[in-house]
Amino acid sequence: MELHDVWFVLIAVLWIGYFFLEGFDFGVGVLTKLLARDRAERRVLINTIGPVWDGNEVWLLTAGGATFAAFPEWYATLFSGFYLPLLLILVCLIVRGVAFEYRAKRPEERWQTNWEHAIFWTSLLPAFLWGVAFGNIVRGVKIDAEMEYVGSLVDLLNPYALLGGLVTLTLFTFHGAVFTALKTVGDIRERARKAALGLGLLTAALALAFLLWTQAQRGDGVSLIAMIVAVASLAGAITAIRAGREGWSFALSGVTIAAAVTMLFLTLFPNVMPSSLNDAWSLTVTNASSSPYTLKIMTWCAGIATPVVLLYQGWTYWVFRKRIGTQHIADASHPSHASR
Structure with a gap:
C-alpha cells in the first residue's frame, strides 16, 4: 500500500472520529430545544457536553489539516467549490463556542435565552450541512480538466445531497439522545430514551434510503458489507435503547456512524472527489496527493502525536463519566450560577 493510500485511510478515520464525537454533542445541542422543558434541564444537557465539546472539534481541525498536507489539490478544490457551505459551518462552530462560554456570564434571562437559541441553531445547521457536503463529494461535482470546481451553489442542493443532510441531522440527534440518556438521571433520562426511540426509527428510514441509493450509484461488494453493518448496528442501537441499555445503544450508534x-469512503476510493463532467477529470489519491517525502514526514509525526492525543482525550471522558441531573445544578433557580 502506497503512502497516499494510507493517508486516505487515515483521513477517513479522522472523519469517523469527528462524526462519532462531535455527532453526539451536535445532537445534544439540538435537544436543548426539543427535549429540555426548562432552564435547569437545558443546563443539564449543556453540562453533559461542557467538558468535552471543544476537544471533539480537534478531530475536525486534524482532518482539515491532514487533507491540506496530504492532498492539497483535494483541499483546494473542496474549499473553493464548497466555500459558502463550509464558511457557514465555520461561522456556526465559532458562534457555538462563544455561546457555550458566554451563556452563563450574565444573569439576565434574555441574555441566556439568546445564547441557548444560538447553541440550538449552530448545532442543527452543521449537522445538516456536513451530510450535504459529503453527499456531494460521493455523488460527484462539476470539476474541469484543471481540477477546479465550475459548478454553482445550486448544484450542491440536489436531492441526494439533501437526503444525506437529513440523515446526518437525524443520526446525530439520535446519537445525542442516547448520550443524554447515558449521562443523565431522573425524568430527563426517561424522556431522552423515549426521544431516542422515535429518532432512531426516523433515522433508520432515512439512512436506509440514502445508503441504498449510494450503493446503487457507486457501491461494490465491500461497500455493501459496510452498509449491512451500518444498518444492523442502527437496528441494534434502537433495540438496546428500548431495553434501557444506554451504554450498548451508544456504542452501536457509534458503530453505525x-x-x-466507511461506506462513503469505500465508494470514493481511489477517487477523493469525483468529477460529474468527465471521469478522467476526477481527483484521485494519486493526482491530488503531496510528494512521497511530505507524506513520509507526516506519517512519522502522526505516529508520535496520535497516541498522546487519544490518551488525553480518553482520560477526559473518564474523569467526566458520571451522570448528572437537575439536582446537581447549583442553585437551579438562579441562572447566574449556571456552570459551563
Whole structure:
C-alpha cells in the first residue's frame, strides 16, 4: 500500500472520529430545544457536553489539516467549490463556542435565552450541512480538466445531497439522545430514551434510503458489507435503547456512524472527489496527493502525536463519566450560577 493510500485511510478515520464525537454533542445541542422543558434541564444537557465539546472539534481541525498536507489539490478544490457551505459551518462552530462560554456570564434571562437559541441553531445547521457536503463529494461535482470546481451553489442542493443532510441531522440527534440518556438521571433520562426511540426509527428510514441509493450509484461488494453493518448496528442501537441499555445503544450508534462513513469512503476510493463532467477529470489519491517525502514526514509525526492525543482525550471522558441531573445544578433557580 502506497503512502497516499494510507493517508486516505487515515483521513477517513479522522472523519469517523469527528462524526462519532462531535455527532453526539451536535445532537445534544439540538435537544436543548426539543427535549429540555426548562432552564435547569437545558443546563443539564449543556453540562453533559461542557467538558468535552471543544476537544471533539480537534478531530475536525486534524482532518482539515491532514487533507491540506496530504492532498492539497483535494483541499483546494473542496474549499473553493464548497466555500459558502463550509464558511457557514465555520461561522456556526465559532458562534457555538462563544455561546457555550458566554451563556452563563450574565444573569439576565434574555441574555441566556439568546445564547441557548444560538447553541440550538449552530448545532442543527452543521449537522445538516456536513451530510450535504459529503453527499456531494460521493455523488460527484462539476470539476474541469484543471481540477477546479465550475459548478454553482445550486448544484450542491440536489436531492441526494439533501437526503444525506437529513440523515446526518437525524443520526446525530439520535446519537445525542442516547448520550443524554447515558449521562443523565431522573425524568430527563426517561424522556431522552423515549426521544431516542422515535429518532432512531426516523433515522433508520432515512439512512436506509440514502445508503441504498449510494450503493446503487457507486457501491461494490465491500461497500455493501459496510452498509449491512451500518444498518444492523442502527437496528441494534434502537433495540438496546428500548431495553434501557444506554451504554450498548451508544456504542452501536457509534458503530453505525463509523460503518456509514466507511461506506462513503469505500465508494470514493481511489477517487477523493469525483468529477460529474468527465471521469478522467476526477481527483484521485494519486493526482491530488503531496510528494512521497511530505507524506513520509507526516506519517512519522502522526505516529508520535496520535497516541498522546487519544490518551488525553480518553482520560477526559473518564474523569467526566458520571451522570448528572437537575439536582446537581447549583442553585437551579438562579441562572447566574449556571456552570459551563
